[in-house]
């Protein structure tokens with residue numbers, strides 16, 4: 069059995085999405101900027117896709133700008149504000165648990181002379197609104213706080229943060245890549261100024277995303293060149309991908325409620341049953357302010373990497389809380405920020421669920437995971453000691 073539980077990393081392209089994309093490779097290949105019928109045909113498809121994405125966010129069509137993915141949208145929002153408003157101020161507020169597309173952009177800007185405040189989070193991964201208010205200075209030009217965390221699933225109080233930003237006349241950007249398609253998002257209601265999304269996290273193709281830019285928000289361009297995207301993001305549009313993104317956005321929006329309910333059910337089964345069956349565990353992230361498809365559990369006395377390998381041998385694909393795979397021995401910055409020790413952070417497992425997830429797959433994981441954890445723990449001298457001590461009391 070093969071069980072993919074890494075939907076937070078990426079999702080397969082939905083069948084209907086792929087079908088809508090296919091004609092745009094060979095049949096309708098015109099450049100949307102061309103004036104002839106081929107171009108006009110493509111332009112029409114581009115407009116429809118933009119409309120669909122806008123609708124899925126409660127935004128106006130002209131507030132959606134296509135990018136080459138979530139990372140580019142994050143880079144554009146942050147660098148665009150930084151360079152656009154550098155005469156007004158040089159201070160940016162973010163959090164310690166952002167995606168690297170935000171964190172590394174902020175670190176880059178720090179070297180360029182900007183001042184960055186990295187807000188702490190509590191044990192559940194939530195920022196404090198009081199700390200945010202205290203961090204604001206006369207020179208603050210941007211607050212960038214993610215909507216939902218990709219590792220632990222914690223959902224931040226975005227509306228409240230947007231209100232604070234507005235009261236202080238500061239722009240607010242949120243990386244909504246994980247939240248989008250999993251929980252309802254309405255840009256009007258939230259009052260955010262900038263919001264990043266990506267297609268491949270909601271059954272669309274990779275390499276395409278969008279930045280929502282509230283009307284009237286001025287932003288320095290990131291990619292210079294032709295006049296595409298109202299002269300704000302150059303480059304011939306990736307039409308097949310954008311068409312797919314539009315369809316994926318529409319489907320996600322239509323099916324959100326049912327999708328949400330099913331994921332919640334599976335998520336809670338996994339959390340409750342795994343934690344009941346396996347001792348010495350800790351649920352990472354908030355118990356309720358949490359993405360419906362996110363499970364993140366630390367298992368004491370084991371290495372996340374060995375756990376991943378053992379799971380892979382029985383066909384289960386998850387992700388670990390350490391970054392060993394990327395050549396670094398540092399545990400995840402998110403798990404460190406919520407206060408885990410190195411050891412416990414290293415023994416963490418993220419299982420992220422998606423549309424294709426079935427009850428059979430959930431049952432399979434609940435059956436396979438506990439004996440694997442027990443077997444790995446038996447190799448730990450620490451675990452043996454603990455068991456001995458438990459026997460003696």
Ligand SMILES: *Cc1c(COP(=O)(O)O)cnc(C)c1O
Pocket residue numbers: 076077136137138139140142167169214216217218243244245246266267268269275276277
């Ligand atoms: C995946 C992800 C990104 C990056 O999006 P890409 O389209 O892969 O560049 C950014 N932020 C979060 C929270 C993500 O989960």
